[in-house]
Amino acid sequence: MARPSSIDRLPAEIREAIGRLRDHGKTLDEILDHLRGLEIEVSRSALGRHVQAMEKVGERLRRSRAVSEALVRQLGDAPESKTARLNIEMMHSFVFDFLASAEEGEGDTGVAAQALMRNPLALKLFSESVERLTKASRHNADFVEQVEKRAATRAKTEAAKAMDAVAKEKGLSADTLAAIKAGIFGVKAS
Template sequence: MAHRPSTIDRLPAEIREAIGRLRDHGKTLDEILDHLRSLEIEVSRSALGRHVQSMEKVGERLRRSRAVSEALVRQLGDAPESQTARLNVEIMHSLIFDLLSLGEGEDEQAVAIQALLRDPKALAMISEAVERLTKASRHNADFIEQVEKRAAARAKTHAAKAMDAVAKEKGISPDTLAAIKAGIFGVKVA
């Protein structure tokens, strides 16, 4: 069975945006209805109520996603490449979860999502998205490992050079220096 767009969904985009702006400014349903009537647009209070409720659900999901994203950025520290990749993975996880959980219920949106989930092409696309998400996660983990190895190698090289300079300044023997380096860097002394 085909899903018909709601009365509000059939309105021009600028009218729907105006409804959103009015609601954002704290206007009640009745105030929004009065405004629409002044523009000679007739919609039922219940249709407007369903639309506003749907907008609020979407807004809540966006606020939740934004909060998750901000929390992730704080946790990830100063690795911009890693942040972006990990954020994308988390956002995709969240979107797929939201899609599946939105399909519960009997409102228009849930019915539309249930129909989408019965579509073999849609399911294939969701499966492909999950597969790509898994690959992206593995790729990101490999990337982080490579970056950490390069950083550790640079740190060891820098530390070894600093140790050589201090050892020379303090008159430490090459054998003692080699033993210290072996103890610190985990390298066997020859």
């Protein structure tokens, strides 16, 4: 396994500062000058590799957010379902990215992913994660189906009650009203 880079060995607050500076559009040289002002010496190439890795992670996050936002637009008003589907989709994205890293085998992430794929315990845990993801997908689909059934039942019941009020106002017989409810709503007369 590759050893951590000189940037990865820096304290978290320094790495966060590097990220903030880059987010504010600072160049590698400007970031290096800032680090030197803090009496931190790193090579330009190490900083460049670190920034590239940060940008790759940022791109993956942007892609995950785009997928998440698309899912939220498609899901309607069930917040529990949105959250579950979002988590499932993010896990799918993680699994795909992990397998792609292992296949490419480039950089620290690829080498680490390949090493994990050769570890029997890691493979067992990975397969258990995939199994749980599949179960979560099924559970979420069942949950959405139950919510839709409850909503449909509630809507039919409310419509039937509204028909009762209109039927009284228009003078429809109880038999006629029951036939209309059964034919249209599938609701028996109460």
